Amino acid sequence: MSTVSIRHVMQKCYACRTCELACSYHHTGSFQPSKSSISVERDHINGEWKWSLDDSCDLCENEAEPLCVKYCFYDAIVIEGGDK
DSSP: OOOOEEEEOGGGOOOOOHHHHHHHHHHHSSOOGGGOSEEEEEOTTTOOEEEEEOTTOOSOTTSSSOHHHHTOTTOOEEEESSOO
């Protein structure tokens, strides 16, 4: 049995933070980025940013696919391994 994971493709990401909103909606039923499993931090002075995923990610259990993947406009988040 293979392990399913989410991979972030930095070269495609524009740090729009839609993934944070989609993730927080999954967890809370509302748009609260502070409740997201995903964190996108951008330094607007130098343009550098970080994307991270914490242990609260459940790959959007009970959804057809993880919402961060579904709603990423730039295809910067992909699923690796498994059937999900």
